[in-house]
Amino acid sequence: MLVFKDLNVGKVANALAHVNPVTLAKFVSTYVYHEWQIDRQNKKGIVAPTQMHIELTTFCPKRCEGCYIPLTDKLDPQVMSKKTAREAVRRGLAAKIRIYHLLGGEPVSENTLPLIQMLVESYPWAAFYVCTNASYLARHGDSAGVLLKAHNLSMNLSVDGFKATSDSIRGRGSYADVMGAASRLRELRCFFGATAAVLPGNFDEILSPDFLMHLKERGFSYLFYSTSHSSELIPQMEVLAKGGFYRKSPLPLYVNALGNLGNFSPNSWARLAYVAKNGQVLNDRQERVVVGDLEVVHQLGSMPQWAKKYRAQGMAGKAQAAYEMTEKTAYRLEEAEAAPYLF
Ligand code: SF4
Numbered sequence: 167m168l169v170f171k172d173l174n175v176g177k178v179a180n181a182l183a184h185v186n187p188v189t190l191a192k193f194v195s196t197y198v199y200h201e202w203q204i205d206r207q208n209k210k211g212i213v214a215p216t217q218m219h220i221e222l223t224t225f226c227p228k229r230c231e232g233c234y235i236p237l238t239d240k241l242d243p244q245v246m247s248k249k250t251a252r253e254a255v256r257r258g259l260a261a262k263i264r265i266y267h268l269l270g271g272e273p274v275s276e277n278t279l280p281l282i283q284m285l286v287e288s289y290p291w292a293a294f295y296v297c298t299n300a301s302y303l304a305r306h307g308d309s310a311g312v313l314l315k316a317h318n319l320s321m322n323l324s325v326d327g328f329k330a331t332s333d334s335i336r337g338r339g340s341y342a343d344v345m346g347a348a349s350r351l352r353e354l355r356c357f358f359g360a361t362a363a364v365l366p367g368n369f370d371e372i373l374s375p376d377f378l379m380h381l382k383e384r385g386f387s388y389l390f391y392s393t394s395h396s397s398e399l400i401p402q403m404e405v406l407a408k409g410g411f412y413r414k415s416p417l418p419l420y421v422n423a424l425g426n427l428g429n430f431s432p433n434s435w436a437r438l439a440y441v442a443k444n445g446q447v448l449n450d451r452q453e454r455v456v457v458g459d460l461e462v463v464h465q466l467g468s469m470p471q472w473a474k475k476y477r478a479q480g481m482a483g484k485a486q487a488a489y490e491m492t493e494k495t496a497y498r499l500e501e502a503e504a505a506p507y508l509f
Contacts, residue, residue: 181382181417186355189317193357196264196293200436203262208433213476214467215439217265218258219451222246222281223443226272228299230324230336232365232395234452235271245277248284250445253460255289261464263439267295267322269451274298274321279310286316297322297361299340303347314354321358322390323347327371328380335368345384352385359388359417363395364403373406375414382416391421394452400424437476439463450475 182190203216223246224239233240255266268282273296286294300323303310313319326332329341344360351358360381362372371377372391381389393400403421412419424435440448447462449455449471457471466472 177416178418182357182387184352184355184385185357185387186315186317189355189357192317193293193320200265201434204434204436207437212467213437213473215258215261215263215437215463217267217436218254218263218439218441218463219267219269220246220251220254220441221269221271221443221451222251222273222278223275224271225275226270226299228272228301228337228340230299230340230363232335232363234394240271243277244443245281246443246445248281250441250443250460251281251285252288254441254445254463255285255292257460257463258439259289259292261439261466263463264291265293265295265436267297269297272299272301274300274302276302276306279313282319283313286313286319290318293318293320295320295322297324298347299324299336300343300347301340303350304343307347307350311354314351314356319356321347321351321356322361323358323386324361324363325381326363326365327368328377331368331371335363335365348384348386357387358385359390360386361390361392364391364393364399364421365396366399369399369402373411375416378415378417386417388418388420389415391419393422435476439466439472 200216207213207216223242223244224235225243225245226233226235226240229240258266266285268285270278274282282294282296285292296319298321300321303314303321303323307314314321323344324336325341325344326335332341332344333339348358362368364372378389391403393403403424407421407424438451440451441460441463442448442454442456445460446456447458447460447466449457455471457466457469462469
């Protein structure tokens with residue numbers, strides 16, 4: 167099974183030791199289920215969504231370097247309706263999606279917290295990750311304590327390096343907000359992690375052992391590298407991944423363009439369904455081609471606009487040829503032909 171392939175179990179266990187055991191069990195089981203889903207899809211030669219991104223709002227008062235959200239959207243205060251958010255998760259669960267990322271703009275504010283609370287309480291069997299700049303949590307973490315302790319919620323704090331680097335990219339005070347929120351989350355024994363945007367100016371720093379250890383010592387349980395802002399750096403990440411960089415890490419790592427580095431393979435990528443704040447389903451969060459409304463969530467695997475990305479980039483050599491030959495037959499390919507990346 168691919169789940170534990172090359173995972174540094176000792177280091178990972180150490181990074182998770184302070185987390186509430188019920189929360190930990192929840193997230194580990196969801197992770198294992200997700201890896202099993204990917205493995206199963208690969209063996210069957212199909213693709214279907216395994217995670218959902220839900221855009222709660224595009225509003226954000228910050229102006230970070232490299233942010234791809236247009237300014238007009240960052241000024242729009244609209245928040246997704248509860249009805250739409252509930253329907254998105256309901257449809258996702260029906261399509262066997264257990265992992266949900268609540269995103270912005272900035273998805274944590276006074277206006278969005280009731281929505282997050284409603285989802286977390288309504289769907290205890292789903293796991294919710296919330297990617298936040300931590301500005302609200304640093305100031306109001308105490309009042310949000312009950313929500314933060316929910317066993318199916320993980321805050322994912324944006325930090326792009328040590329203080330000087332992160333503040334230069336994300337604005338003055340950003341680093342202090344993240345570390346202030348981390349301190350509170352650690353006190354509450356939450357399962358929380360970091361997202362670092364991979365940029366030319368912070369590449370060496372965010373991959374340094376010092377930075378990884380710095381996060382671990384402050385209670386972070388995982389680190390997600392986002393290459394969405396600098397795709398030209400993906401080959402460098404790939405070289406590091408192939409060199410076994412992740413085995414030395416004191417934290418579990420994930421790169422959005424490469425997958426879980428403990429299972430490095432394009433075929434280990436999460437398959438993402440994107441829901442915009444108005445309830446439209448998009449092919450991709452940045453390209454933003456509308457593929458339908460929420461009714462299409464369970465059909466995405468058979469929709470070329472969505473499935474093609476995972477087919478084209480996730481397979482190589484014979485597998486890609488097999489895909490092209492069988493593209494007309496409901497996105498199936500011969501398992502034997504897919505050998506290079508199938509587990
Ligand atoms: S906090 Fe996030 S949404 Fe806001 S400007 Fe920074 S990257 Fe963009």
